[in-house]
Amino acid sequence: xxxxxxxxxxxxxxxxxxxxxxxxxxxxxxxxxxxxxxxxxxxxxxxxxxxxxxxxxxxxxxxxxxxxxxxxxxxxxxxxxxxxxxxxxxxxxxxxxxxxxxxxxxxxxxxxxxxxxxxxxxxxxxxxxxxxxxxxxxxxxxxxxxxxxxxxxxxxxxxxxxxxxxxxxxxxxxxxxxxxxxxxxxxxxxxxxxxxxxxxxxxxxxxxxxxxxxxxxxxxxxxxxxxxxxxxxxxxxxxxxxxxxxxxxxxxxxxxxxxxxxxxxxxxxxxxxxxxxxxxxxxxxxxxxxxxxxxxxxxxxxxxxxxxxxxxxxxxxxxxxxxxxxxxxxxxxxxxxxxxxxxxxxxxxxxxxxxxxxxxxxxxxxxxxxxxxxxxxxxxxxxxxxxxxxxxxxxxxx
Amino acid sequence: xxxxxxxxxxxxxxxxxxxxxxxxxxxxxxxxxxxxxxxxxxxxxxxxxxxxxxxxxxxxxxxxxxxxxxxxxxxxxxxxxxxxxxxxxxxxxxxxxxxxxxxxxxxxxxxxxxxxxxxxxxxxxxxxxxxxxxxxxxxxxxxxxxxxxxxxxxxxxxxxxxxxxxxxxxxxxxxxxxxxxxxxxxxxxxxxxxxxxxxxxxxxxxxxxxxxxxxxxxxxxxxxxxxxxxxxxxxxxxxxxxxxxxxxxxxxxxxxxxxxxxxxxxxxxxxxxxxxxxxxxxxxxxxxxxxxxxxxxxxxxxxxxxxxxxxxxxxxxxxxxxxxxxxxxxxxxxxxxxxxxxxxxxxxxxxxxxxxxxxxxxxxxxxxxxxxxxxxxxxxxxxxxxxxxxxxxxxxxx
Numbered sequence: 040x041x042x043x044x045x046x047x048x049x050x051x052x053x054x055x056x057x058x059x060x061x062x063x064x065x066x067x068x069x070x071x072x073x074x075x076x077x078x079x080x081x082x083x084x085x086x087x088x089x090x091x092x093x094x095x096x097x098x099x100x101x102x103x104x105x106x107x108x109x110x111x112x113x114x115x116x117x118x119x120x121x122x123x124x125x126x127x128x129x130x131x132x133x134x135x136x137x138x139x140x141x142x143x144x145x146x147x148x149x150x151x152x153x154x155x156x157x158x159x160x161x162x163x164x165x166x167x168x169x170x171x172x173x174x175x176x177x178x179x180x181x182x183x184x185x186x187x188x189x190x191x192x193x194x195x196x197x198x199x200x201x202x203x204x205x206x207x208x209x210x211x212x213x214x215x216x217x218x219x220x221x222x223x224x225x226x227x228x229x230x231x232x233x234x235x236x237x238x239x240x241x242x243x244x245x246x247x248x249x250x251x252x253x254x255x256x257x258x259x260x261x262x263x264x265x266x267x268x269x270x271x272x273x274x275x276x277x278x279x280x281x282x283x284x285x286x287x288x289x290x291x292x293x294x295x296x297x298x299x300x301x302x303x304x305x306x307x308x309x310x311x312x313x314x315x316x317x318x319x320x321x322x323x324x325x326x327x328x329x330x331x332x333x334x335x336x337x338x339x340x341x342x343x344x345x346x347x348x349x350x351x352x353x354x355x356x357x358x359x360x361x362x363x364x365x366x367x368x369x370x371x372x373x374x375x376x377x378x379x380x381x382x383x384x385x386x387x388x389x390x391x392x393x394x395x396x397x398x399x400x401x402x403x404x405x406x407x408x409x410x411x412x413x414x415x416x417x418x419x420x421x422x423x424x425x426x427x428x429x430x431x432x433x434x435x436x437x
Numbered sequence: 438x439x440x441x442x443x444x445x446x447x448x449x450x451x452x453x454x455x456x457x458x459x460x461x462x463x464x465x466x467x468x469x470x471x472x473x474x475x476x477x478x479x480x481x482x483x484x485x486x487x488x489x490x491x492x493x494x495x496x497x498x499x500x501x502x503x504x505x506x507x508x509x510x511x512x513x514x515x516x517x518x519x520x521x522x523x524x525x526x527x528x529x530x531x532x533x534x535x536x537x538x539x540x541x542x543x544x545x546x547x548x549x550x551x552x553x554x555x556x557x558x559x560x561x562x563x564x565x566x567x568x569x570x571x572x573x574x575x576x577x578x579x580x581x582x583x584x585x586x587x588x589x590x591x592x593x594x595x596x597x598x599x600x601x602x603x604x605x606x607x608x609x610x611x612x613x614x615x616x617x618x619x620x621x622x623x624x625x626x627x628x629x630x631x632x633x634x635x636x637x638x639x640x641x642x643x644x645x646x647x648x649x650x651x652x653x654x655x656x657x658x659x660x661x662x663x664x665x666x667x668x669x670x671x672x673x674x675x676x677x678x679x680x681x682x683x684x685x686x687x688x689x690x691x692x693x694x695x696x697x698x699x700x701x702x703x704x705x706x707x708x709x710x711x712x713x714x715x716x717x718x719x720x721x722x723x724x725x726x727x728x729x730x731x732x733x734x735x736x737x738x739x740x741x742x743x744x745x746x747x748x749x750x751x752x753x754x755x756x757x758x759x760x761x762x763x764x765x766x767x768x769x770x771x772x773x774x775x776x777x778x779x780x781x782x783x784x785x786x787x788x789x790x791x792x793x794x795x796x797x798x799x800x801x802x803x804x805x806x807x808x809x810x811x812x813x814x815x816x817x818x819x820x821x822x823x824x825x826x827x828x829x830x831x832x833x834x835x
Contacts, residue, residue, distance in 0.1 A: 050670075050679075092676070092677075093673065093675035093676050093677070094661055094662050094664060094675050094676075094677055094773070095674075095675035096773050097661065097773040097774035097776065117760070117761075118674055118675075118761050118801075118803065119673070119674070119675055121670075121672040121673045121803070122670070122673035122674070122675055122676055125669065125670050125673055125676070126673075126676065138760065139760050139761035139762060139783070140783075140785070142761070142762065142781070143765070143776070143778045143781060144781070144785075145594060145595075146785070148570070169576070171575060171576040171577040171580065172546070172575045172576070172577040172578070173575060174495075174572050174573060174575065175572060176575060176576050177569060177570045177571060177572065177574060177575065177576065177579075178567070178569040178570070178574050178575065178576050178578060178579025178580075178592075179569040179570040179579075179592065180570070180576060181575075181576025181577075181579065181580070182569065182576075182579070194576075194577065196543065197543075237655060238655070239648055239649055239650060239655030239656060239657075240649050240655075242648050242649075243644070243645040243646070243647075243648040243649035243656075244645065246641070246644040246645060246648055246658075247641040247642065247644060247645040248641070249641075250637055250640050250641040250644055250678075251637055251638050251640075251641035252637060252680065256680055257635060257636070257637030257638075257678070257679065257680025258637060258641075259637075259677075260644075260662045260677065263492055263495065264492050264658045266492060271523065272448075272519075272520070272523050274519040275491065275517070275519045275520035275523055275524075276493075276516055276517070276520070277491035277492050277493035277516075277517055277520055278490070278491050278492075278520055278523070278524065279490075279491070279492055279657075279658065280648075280655070280657075281448075281655065282650065282654055282655025362515070362536065362537050363516055363537035363540070364537060364540065367541070373773075374772035374773055375492070375494050375495040375771075375772055375773075376495035378495070378541070380541045383540070383541060383542070385537070385538075387538070387542075387544070403516075405516065405519070
């Protein structure tokens, strides 16, 4: 199994040294912003800095990176300490569990436990960096942290996500494996969609293929469930499935991602059941032309907004206008998002693209009563960019 | 299809009147606490009050229940307005979309949009209730709301979750359907686990069965992915799966939930591959005795802590001690949790049990190097309680 071949410890997908480098790069960014302690609650950030992996993020947990301490501390529910022992590279002394009375209690909050811990370690006057807009860092958490420490609590926003944005070659290898799973999954979905087949039965096969992966490597759960706008909901980008059947002479969109060790490679295609009307065919041709143009503009040194502009130039020339962003940075992710929240391909984004950034180029077009979505996961290379999935880039019909 | 049979609108699983009753009950609770506007960001709460359903909760969205306005406002990304039109019972005037520039931007935050909206409606001096510890209400959101309104922002905590805790008969019917799917899914998992079979292949079949449901009704995605502690990770309650094989002469735990319209019925069983050692068999017998005792103590009028005490009495008499809670309220849920965060079966919880509460009785026992988990979803009835799944309540072996 690839998991066990990569390194000596069976339960981390990367060798210890990779985590060490991530910690070092994060520390540098902390230093630049004068942060003594980084407190990160996003499961992807916890995984990134330690390897920790478990569906335990429905309770409060965090990784605490202290400038003077070699490895970060993992702070979570005591029940999950064994999970941290098995899945992380952290030494035993760095694993700290809080008692179960803190779980979903109105009387005690895990952030109080963390504040006590900070005090015990003489860090209550430190400058503490947090991502104040993360799903896993609630308003209450921020309030308690501010009230029970004496230093400065700094919203460092996406500091750690920015470290995550440029991938290592090992990370790229997993995203390429995820892309293989995406291709398999999309083929499965397209083969199966027929008038009269229930949406839930197609979703079931999609999830099975995503999770089983290939004979060589297994898949993981996606941070976003299969999105399946279809027929009357074809204009609703984020609907999932119901137990209603697909309908002839309608558009169906399938947006999925293969996943390998929580690394994603999203892929979207649109299928018409029947002979597509000429308006839909023409629009699809414009979308494909726009993607081709945008992808050839995506290269090291280009700005995120340049890629958006390349896309926009093509579609606007054909009288199509789209208000939303046409892509975003992706990689390691847990529910509810496979996006990294850093780079967005839109007018205002001045991010300079670098080799081994990975981006979901997702230019969904949502018309009055139908939609077209064709998307690609791309890797910025030394020379330009490359799409990681191999699925035909076109409107599909059957 | 059950979806379309239940009422006139094809995309809400309940008739409009059920949502109307939920709104009315929530309004009463708001009144008791002097709340003019309830701002809820949890996707389950949004769904509960409006029907809205989409995997769009990776961006900020909310439901805003105003005392004087008949239906709540849905405030989300403009791209998701069509999704709200199709899946919610809300009138068009109550659907409000924010422009895409607000999405994952460092310059503009959706909560600023909401504050503007409150000002426009003359509600910026109102008493605004929020659940400050929800996953989907970040520290930054609370900060902006406090800074940009002039009234009182009140942390009402689980106000809405408490309304959700007692189910209607229609909700019970969906949880019963979810329990049917749980039984099918568990059977599939137990049939498939064998030494040498990859964990990911079993997880794939589990997800397929969860999502396909039955021929009569489809399944949905679970808020918690299949938990599969096994062999060396059998002591780690929240690990999922890898592409490593199951091993002979080890314990495997499977914790899953069937899901119907986002209503859950979790179920856990433990399987020993081989002949279980006597210590494991004896412990399983104690667990089953403890569950039987606890379930017969769960009845209207009993306190949550009474059920915990009944369980504890049995296991302590056999020299087994467990620190964590042994169950919690469940129902409508989106990632990352199927729990409602209200009732916990533990020493301090004085909640009085009422008919049509639904609880995941989950007494996981985690030993030094193995674990036993057998769990049941129960419904509190008029007379006592009933387990909703039919799967044999015992240690399994093969």
